[in-house]
Amino acid sequence: MSSDLLVVGAGILGLSHAYAAARRGLKVKVFERSATPLGASVRNFGQALVTGQPPGPMLDLAQQSRDIWGHWAQVAGLQLKRNGSYLFARTEAEEHLLEAFCAGRARAHGYNVELLQGAAMQDLYGGQFRHHRAALHGKDDRQLYSREAIPALINYLSQELKVEFHFSTLVRDVEPGHLHSTAGSFRAEQIIVCSGHDYQTLLAEAISELNPSICRLQMLRARPAIDLSLQHALLTGLSCVHYGAFADLPEAAPVRAQILRDAPHLQAHGIHLLISPTPHGELIIGDSHDYGSDPSPFNAEQVDDWLIDLAEQTLGCKIQVVERWQGVYGSRGPAPFSFLRAAPGVSAALMHSGVGMSVGPAMAERNITALWGAAS
Incomplete structure (x- = not known):
């Protein structure tokens, strides 16, 4: 038939x-x-990110996909977190970039975001993230456990x-x-x-x-040492030089220069931190980016160590790794x-x-x- x-x-x-x-x-x-x-x-991380997409077709597709995920959550019983994401600014340069994004591109293209600074950072998760300068709340971002x-x-x-x-x-x-x-x-x-x-x-x-290539990632699942009850996906200013919503803004250049000066190994291995909570109180943490025609089967322990250090700095607590794996996807077409x-x-x-x-x-x-x- x-x-x-x-x-x-x-x-x-x-x-x-x-x-x-x-x-x-x-x-x-x-x-x-x-x-x-x-x-x-x-x-993957199960992050359906709207905030990171560049204006134009990718932003439109992400907004439409957000609505489809919402429908699937209703009809298929998916556990979908609708609280959005927080992108933390750790340095003055990262904070300036987020301020410029909110004042310009976000308004011009309808990104549903809010920048938390000062006292608002004290109120976020009981002050758990007050060691960061600011947090961009991407309200349209969704998160699921893939x-x-x-x-x-x-x-x-x-x-x-x-x-x-x-x-x-x-x-x-x-x-x-x-x-x-x-x-x-x-x-x-x-x-x-x-x-x-x-x-x-x-x-x-x-x-x-x-002429496509393949990207392999190093990924972790971990338990935080304290009960964070995390309900948002987390990113840092490292992601601002990776995602198209921010990467081409003039204010991204000082952020990129700072990373190259202070942590060139992060740039060399394509490391930018993403953290996704699972429905079971654990965290999915990554990632690195290694491009080629075939994904190498060998993970570098040093890369995992850098990811763990970044995660612990961001979360303000220790984590215990319970699982490691390789992500892989098609890239660079x-x-x-x-x-x-x-x-x-x-x-x-x-x-x-x-x-x-x-x-x-x-x-x-x-x-x-x-x-x-x-x-x-």
Whole structure:
């Protein structure tokens, strides 16, 4: 029996495309090579960041994705923290950058933010973060626990929208109208490949023209020594030279210069601190950035030590690491993402940055609209 859409990959991009199609009443099948998703979508921080996105298409997609996540939380039972994020300024240069952002770009482009300074820092979490100069509250940012959210979304798509899943199934080849897998061959009007950073199994020649690379990250899960009851994602001024909302502002140059002068190792290893609370009182902490054609399997203990030191400085308490792993995602393509029309009825949806959770749901809606028109 023929389907309307076959999706390869059950990460956030694959699930988002499946959802966008299924809610239009289309018949959808999803194929995933492992028994459960194990790629970037479950190795991340679960941060759906609006505040860090540059103005323009990425900000628009993040705002739209925020609303989709809110809907999924209702219908699929996802635990979604809606309290936003705090980006801490640790130095005068970082504080000036946040002030400039709030006075200029935030107002001009409608970022929903508030800058906390002075007495407001004393009130934040009972003064736990008063050693920072300021905190930018990104009120539109959302946060979820990916390891639980992705399976919950799969269950919703399967049970309520009747998406058919084929797990532990390797897709060997795709061609117009046909998909060939270890579970047999299938027919459909459209096939969308959402296979993450695997650039060699499917559509390798077409993808190679984008010259994409892979980014690997060192990640930690830890318990704080005190009960923080943290309900917000946390970032620091280190992220301001990484995220497009801030990185091109004139006030970012002194921040970048300060990092290069005082902590060049952070720049060399692409380290900027992110902390996400889990529903179980633990913290996901990272990350570093190492780019190449293949992710090295070897972690550097020194990088983890730097991350731990940064986390303890930011939190104002010691932490105990309970788990370590490698994050990995596709990166450094021609744009933040691509929708590649490889052949009639055969496409590939690729992320070239680590913001799939932030923009993926709306990106998929846009792609499905291009193929089938707007939902009624």
